[in-house]
Amino acid sequence: MTGLAYVLRRLAHDRSALLGLILVLLVVLAAILAPVISTHPEAVWDMNPANRLKPPGGEWLLGTDRMGADIYSRVIYGARITLLIAFVAVGVSLLIGVPIGLWAGWNELWIGETLMRVSDVFLAVPQIVLAIAIAQTLGPSIENVILALSVTYWPWFARLVYAEVRTLKNETFIEAAIALGVPQWRIVLQHVLPNVASPIIVRTSIGMGFTILTAASLGFLGLGAPPPAPEWGRMISESREFLPEAWWYALAPGVAIFAVVMGFNLLGDGLRDVLDPRLRRAHER
Amino acid sequence: MSAHATLLQVSELRRYFPVHNVLGLRTGTIKALDDVSFDVRLGETYGIVGESGCGKTTLGKTLAGIHKPSAGRILFEAADISGLQGAARGPVVQRLQYIHQDPGGALDPRWTIGRSLDEPLATHTTLSRVERAARSREILAAVGLPPGHLDLYPHELSGGQQRRVGLARILMLKPRLVILDEPTSGLDVSVQATVLKLLRKLQRAFDLTYVFISHDLSVVRIMCDRVAVMYLGRIVEIAPAAGLFAAPQHPYTRSLLSAIPRIGGKRVTDFFALEGEPPDAGNLPSGCRFRARCPLAAPVCAEREPRLAPVGENHATACHFPHKLEGART
Amino acid sequence: MSANPLLEVRDLRIGFATDSGVARVLDGVNLSVERGRIMGLVGESGCGKTTLARAVLGILAPNATTEGGAIRFDGQDLLGMPRDRLQREVRGRRIAFVPQDPYGAFNPLFRIGDQIMELMKWKSPLRDQGERGLGALLTPYPRARRRADRAAAIALLNEVQIPDPERALGKLPGQFSGGQRQRLMIAMALLTNPDLIIADEPTTALDVTIQAQILKLLRSLAKDRGVSVLLTTHDLGTAYEICDDITVMYAGQEVETAPVAEFFANPRHPYTAHLLASLPDPAREIQEIGGEIPSLLSPPTGCRFHPRCRSASAQCAAARPPVSGERQMVRCFHPQPLQQEARL
Numbered sequence: 001m002t003g004l005a006y007v008l009r010r011l012a013h014d015r016s017a018l019l020g021l022i023l024v025l026l027v028v029l030a031a032i033l034a035p036v037i038s039t040h041p042e043a044v045w046d047m048n049p050a051n052r053l054k055p056p057g058g059e060w061l062l063g064t065d066r067m068g069a070d071i072y073s074r075v076i077y078g079a080r081i082t083l084l085i086a087f088v089a090v091g092v093s094l095l096i097g098v099p100i101g102l103w104a105g106w107n108e109l110w111i112g113e114t115l116m117r118v119s120d121v122f123l124a125v126p127q128i129v130l131a132i133a134i135a136q137t138l139g140p141s142i143e144n145v146i147l148a149l150s151v152t153y154w155p156w157f158a159r160l161v162y163a164e165v166r167t168l169k170n171e172t173f174i175e176a177a178i179a180l181g182v183p184q185w186r187i188v189l190q191h192v193l194p195n196v197a198s199p200i201i202v203r204t205s206i207g208m209g210f211t212i213l214t215a216a217s218l219g220f221l222g223l224g225a226p227p228p229a230p231e232w233g234r235m236i237s238e239s240r241e242f243l244p245e246a247w248w249y250a251l252a253p254g255v256a257i258f259a260v261v262m263g264f265n266l267l268g269d270g271l272r273d274v275l276d277p278r279l280r281r282a283h284e285r
Numbered sequence: 286m287s288a289h290a291t292l293l294q295v296s297e298l299r300r301y302f303p304v305h306n307v308l309g310l311r312t313g314t315i316k317a318l319d320d321v322s323f324d325v326r327l328g329e330t331y332g333i334v335g336e337s338g339c340g341k342t343t344l345g346k347t348l349a350g351i352h353k354p355s356a357g358r359i360l361f362e363a364a365d366i367s368g369l370q371g372a373a374r375g376p377v378v379q380r381l382q383y384i385h386q387d388p389g390g391a392l393d394p395r396w397t398i399g400r401s402l403d404e405p406l407a408t409h410t411t412l413s414r415v416e417r418a419a420r421s422r423e424i425l426a427a428v429g430l431p432p433g434h435l436d437l438y439p440h441e442l443s444g445g446q447q448r449r450v451g452l453a454r455i456l457m458l459k460p461r462l463v464i465l466d467e468p469t470s471g472l473d474v475s476v477q478a479t480v481l482k483l484l485r486k487l488q489r490a491f492d493l494t495y496v497f498i499s500h501d502l503s504v505v506r507i508m509c510d511r512v513a514v515m516y517l518g519r520i521v522e523i524a525p526a527a528g529l530f531a532a533p534q535h536p537y538t539r540s541l542l543s544a545i546p547r548i549g550g551k552r553v554t555d556f557f558a559l560e561g562e563p564p565d566a567g568n569l570p571s572g573c574r575f576r577a578r579c580p581l582a583a584p585v586c587a588e589r590e591p592r593l594a595p596v597g598e599n600h601a602t603a604c605h606f607p608h609k610l611e612g613a614r615t
Numbered sequence: 616m617s618a619n620p621l622l623e624v625r626d627l628r629i630g631f632a633t634d635s636g637v638a639r640v641l642d643g644v645n646l647s648v649e650r651g652r653i654m655g656l657v658g659e660s661g662c663g664k665t666t667l668a669r670a671v672l673g674i675l676a677p678n679a680t681t682e683g684g685a686i687r688f689d690g691q692d693l694l695g696m697p698r699d700r701l702q703r704e705v706r707g708r709r710i711a712f713v714p715q716d717p718y719g720a721f722n723p724l725f726r727i728g729d730q731i732m733e734l735m736k737w738k739s740p741l742r743d744q745g746e747r748g749l750g751a752l753l754t755p756y757p758r759a760r761r762r763a764d765r766a767a768a769i770a771l772l773n774e775v776q777i778p779d780p781e782r783a784l785g786k787l788p789g790q791f792s793g794g795q796r797q798r799l800m801i802a803m804a805l806l807t808n809p810d811l812i813i814a815d816e817p818t819t820a821l822d823v824t825i826q827a828q829i830l831k832l833l834r835s836l837a838k839d840r841g842v843s844v845l846l847t848t849h850d851l852g853t854a855y856e857i858c859d860d861i862t863v864m865y866a867g868q869e870v871e872t873a874p875v876a877e878f879f880a881n882p883r884h885p886y887t888a889h890l891l892a893s894l895p896d897p898a899r900e901i902q903e904i905g906g907e908i909p910s911l912l913s914p915p916t917g918c919r920f921h922p923r924c925r926s927a928s929a930q931c932a933a934a935r936p937p938v939s940g941e942r943q944m945v946r947c948f949h950p951q952p953l954q955q956e957a958r959l
Contacts, residue, residue: 176391176454179349181378182408196397336822445907445920473659473849478893500822503895530897544827546852548879549892554831554856559824562792593692 010274017270023263027256038073041223047228063248065237067228075252080233082260085142085215089149090207097154098200101161106169106188116162119155122136128214129153133222144227145218148212162205164172164196198275205268216257229264233255289326292462292494293348295436296322298357300340300347312569317343319518321357322593325462330488330495332509332526334502336541339515340564341498345466348496349383350374361427361462379409386467388451392439398450399435403594405457420457427490428453428483445476456491465495469504481508502545506530511599514538517563517574520593524600534602536579573605581606619690620670621843622648622811627684630667631676638911640666642867642919643935645683653837653844655875657890659853662864664847668813670882671845672712673701689810707738711804715816717796721788728768728784730895731803735764740808745787764806770800775832794825801833805840814846818853830857849896855879863887866909866919868935873943883943883950886920902952918947 011017020246035041039061048068056063100119104112123132127149134148168174175189218224219233227233232253238248300318303311317340318353325331332452333341346352348359350370359367366377385391392401402421404414412420422432428449447548455463470476481504488495499505505512505526512529514522516538522535533539540559545555561578564570570577583605591603624646631638631887641663641760648654656664671693688710691925706712714720721730733800736742736756741763746927765784772780775798783903786795797817800920804812814833818826837844854861855875862872863884871884882888906923909915915922922932926949936946 172385172387173393175351176385176394176403179351179378179383179407180405181375182404186408188366193395195393336824441909473908474890474893475659475850475908477895478901478903481895482903485901502823506898507895507901525957540824544824546850546856546892548852548855552856553827554834557827557831559828562794562825 007271007274014270014273016266017274020263020266020268023259024267026077027260027263028083030076031083034080035077036069037240038076040070040073041077053242055246055251062252063237063246065218069228069230069233071248071252072254074235074240075232075256078230078232078235078253079256081142081154081225081258082212082215082231082257086208086211089153089215090204092146092150093153093157093201093207094204096099096150097157098161101166102188102192102196104158105162106184106192112162116129116159119158122152122155123159125152125258127210128217131218132221132223135218140223140226142229145215145224148218149214153207156203156207157200160199161196164199165192168195171208180272198272200243201275202266202268202272203283205264205271209264209268210263212257213261244284247279289329291328292322292362293364293496294347294358295323295324296358296360298322298344298347299355300343300352315566316518316569317566318347318354321515321518323513323520323523325494325496327382327461328492328494330497330508330509332505332512333496333498333515334500334512334541335502335515336563338517338563340518341500342466342517343453344515345383345464345496345498347380349464350364351383360519375409379458380461381464382455382458382462383464384452384455384466384468385415386470387448388455389439389442389444389447390437391451391454392447394439396436396438397435398439398442401450402435402454402457405454409458414499424453424456425450427456427487445479446482451489452483456487459491460492460493462496464498466498467500468497469499469501479505484508502530502542517566517569519574519603521575521604522600522602524602525595528597528600534596534600535604536581536605537575538602540578573603619650620647621650622646622691622845623685624667624671624686625685625687627667627670627686628682629675630680630682630950631661632680633912636912639914640867641670641913642914644864644867644869645872646862646869647720647872647939648843648845649860650810650843651841652859653857654860654880655847655854656845656864657847657849657854657861658847658848658864659868659890659908661911662862663867665815666772667864667890668712668815668845668847670878671813672706672710673698674706678751702913708740709809710808710811710813711805711807711809713797713800713812713814713817715819717793717800717820719798721796723788725787725793726784727788727799730762730788731768731784731806733762734803735768735806736809739764754787768802768806771806772799774836775799775802777802780917793821794829797821797825797829801829801836803933805836805842809842811843811845814844815849819848820852826853827856831900833857851890863890865909866914868917868919868921868946871943871945873945877943881943881951882944883940884947885924885926888951904947943953 008183010226011021012204030037051060051064051068052066054060054064060070062075063071065071088238092175100115104115130152131148134151135144138144138147174187176190215224219231219246223229224233234249234251239246242249298321299316300319302315302317304313304315306312321340321344325554330438333344335341343352347354350366353370354367356592358365361377366374369377392398399421402424403417406417406420408456421435425432425434430446430453431448434442434446434450439450442450465484469480472480484495489494497505497509509526512524512526513520514529514535516537522529522533529538530542533542544553544557545558559578564574564577570587572587572589573579573591579586585605591605593601593603596603596607625643627641627644629641631640644663644667646656646667658664661894666675670681673693681694688705690831693705696705721727722894739760741760758885768784769780772783777795777798791799818829821829830853833844846854846858858875860872860874861878861885863870867885871878871882871887882891889904893904895901904923909919909922915932917932917934917937921927924931927957928948930948936948937944938944939950
């Protein structure tokens with residue numbers, strides 16, 4: 001039984017984790033199958049003033065927005081933007097933060113200590129504030145949002161990995177590997193990294209939720225992808241002047257954000273329990 | 286001297302640890318090892334005994350290359366290995382291995398047993414995968430475990446089985462010298478018996494030479510050929526095991542032996558006379574380190590440190606008055 | 616044993632709830648500690664000796680359930696006693712505890728003197744034990760009693776051979792060695808004038824020379840004051856040194872009880888005999904007992920030692936053997952024969 005199958009099996013026993021997994025999969029599938037499942041794929045970017053602010057029903061499953069475009073389709077396509085931003089931003093943070101944390105934690109040089117102090121500074125400032133500052137300076141676009149989010153999120157990974165590596169260095173099996181003469185790079189890659197993988201994975205999942213929320217906030221403030229891109233945060237922002245009559249306008253993107261963030265958080269919590277090494281089995285009993 | 290081949294020769298080994306205060310300034314030195322010299326012959330089991338703070342663990346780790354000596358030399362198979370650490374130690378590692386107090390702890394919890402056993406061979410030899418697998422099975426059988434265990438994870442084995450796997454891992458490279466650091470410490474009596482028998486069996490099967498570090502004198506007595514007694518970083522007495530226990534020459538060794546409960550004999554606590562505790566390691570007294578607690582202390586003991594000198598066949602002690610204890614047992 | 620022991624444990628059954636099921640840690644254990652005598656509770660890991668000691672003190676973990684049996688101390692039922700009365704009158708006063716780890720037993724941030732006086736404020740023999748509730752919390756520590764308690768503390772520190780007790784009271788625990796801390800624990804145990812001291816492996820963490828000093832001290836102080844001691848240990852040598860009586864436990868069952876001389880001269884239970892034979896002896900080959908200590912989640916039925924016992928038969932698995940013998944009591948269907956002359 002492969003590791004992945006084992007993880008999925010164990011997750012299935014935890015109801016909230018299962019819910020999280022389902023929510024995440026739903027959003028991912030929606031994003032992938034957007035052209036197939038949306039009702040007005042070509043109208044996402046169109047302006048059709050005759051149909052503006054129609055309530056849900058009939059042709060428009062979730063109503064229309066102020067430009068007359070179908071909200072349901074826009075939300076589905078918006079999933080693509082949201083997930084793209086989140087995956088790339090968190091991915092880049094991982095790629096920057098984990099090696100820094102590994103190197104600083106293992107080598108105990110003053111450079112490592114300094115890097116950790118730098119990341120502390122980043123962690124002390126609220127991510128949203130930093131992201132706003134960066135996005136504002138560089139101008140509203142998807143790329144700049146991704147950049148802002150990566151720059152503000154890598155310290156979380158670096159700090160986490162640093163602390164774990166420092167603790168791991170005192171473990172007997174690491175000392176034994178050193179005494180055995182295994183080269184340091186091999187110890188770090190084959191012994192240390194797998195043992196810090198679980199906290200990294202958990203942090204990645206939770207980080208996705210966090211990043212999506214921040215991206216939506218940026219979009220809400222007008223700092224995200226420019227219109228007419230169907231970005232969820234921006235959609236909520238647009239809906240403000242039409243509330244409370246056009247209640248459907250804010251509901252759909254709001255629920256979408258809620259669902260996907262909740263999904264990633266529940267999944268992350270579930271993974272935290274499942275990935276405990278002491279519970280792995282070579283074969284099912 | 287005898288015609289035995291010398292496998293390990295330690296000369297004037299020193300290992301000092303600096304002591305820092307809160308501000309990071311150096312306030313003193315702990316002389317964990319201070320001028321330690323001895324040699325280990327091929328095929329023997331050489332015991333190193335002492336209480337906490339005597340330096341025996343530091344000695345084991347320094348011989349194993351985990352610590353770097355501050356001074357002195359270590360000759361292994363006539364080659365100087367004193368400062369070698371890390372990659373430079375490669376060829377030495379194959380022939381000189383070190384076992385922690387808990388050998389099972391040396392296993393990565395995320396690796397299967399098979400992979401943990403494979404690692405020493407993959408790192409140091411050029412054997413093919415098939416050959417490595419064959420050797421894994423061979424060594425696993427030697428410690429009494431079935432080949433099916435290769436696919437299990439450490440937490441799926443009992444503590445005793447983990448210990449055996451740890452021992453197997455050390456033997457994968459078929460070393461010549463194995464340093465055992467407190468192999469029976471903390472073990473129940475019945476488990477201890479099993480471990481000692483296994484160690485003996487492995488020694489015969491693989492032609493091993495042991496350096497046996499322990500604070501438990503009764504275990505050392507039955508396992509070791511020769512014994513060195515340490516006190517505060519120095520060796521105070523070296524003798525064959527039987528001779529050491531029958532006629533100890535150093536006052537500390539005498540006290541140490543007299544403290545061991547002897548079931549069936551007189552109660553130790555009725556007669557035990559050693560008072561006080563060892564002095565602070567960072568603040569050693571002048572002259573002999575044991576003089577504050579020694580029944581034979583005299584002015585010369587404060588002036589000059591005694592050196593290890595022979596007092597009989599294969600027997601050496603570091604005391605100014607080695608023969609004065611005849612007949613007077615504490 | 617006598618008709619009126621100081622501490623009597625009868626048929627005690629305790630289980631611990633774990634993720635993998637209920638661990639049957641104590642399976643109907645009997646134990647008696649006589650007045651003025653030192654009882655050694657000997658056993659290997661998992662035998663339940665620490666659980667038994669904690670059960671007497673009433674400090675078991677929350678996942679422990681007492682499923683049956685009785686603990687009587689000086690005629691009083693401890694299991695049925697209300698918890699606050701147990702804490703106020705018995706624990707730390709009439710029954711004192713010396714723990715295994717001298718390094719963790721003290722709060723590293725407070726001075727020894729403060730920690731001792733804190734103990735004396737509540738548990739001094741001079742204190743009137745009638746106060747309870749809010750009134751007790753607000754009671755001041757009268758100066759006269761405080762002076763008397765401090766003098767008693769200093770006198771006792773002298774007896775346990777702590778150098779310069781006046782100054783010692785002002786020091787932090789970190790400034791003392793392990794052996795000295797264990798002396799301090801013994802002093803604190805004796806300050807409240809207890810009837811019984813429970814010492815849980817008091818010398819396991821110490822070097823053999825310090826161990827000899829501490830055991831000597833414990834025995835002489837206990838005997839001088841007529842205090843009973845229940846000493847748990849896995850080391851038969853320690854038991855031999857200071858105990859008057861010995862009880863051996865295996866996997867949650869007690870298997871043999873005897874006065875120390877008879878015990879070592881003529882062990883009757885196969886496990887006890889094996890245990891003694893496993894001790895390192897230069898005159899003999901190393902003796903092993905085959906097998907491993909059983910898991911307490913699904914222990915063997917009947918006598919828990921039977922899977923490893925050379926003398927085992929079918930009845931050993933069927934039911935637990937009853938107690939047989941008077942002075943030297945053993946629970947076995949096939950005990951070693953009793954020799955008429957016991958060498959002392």
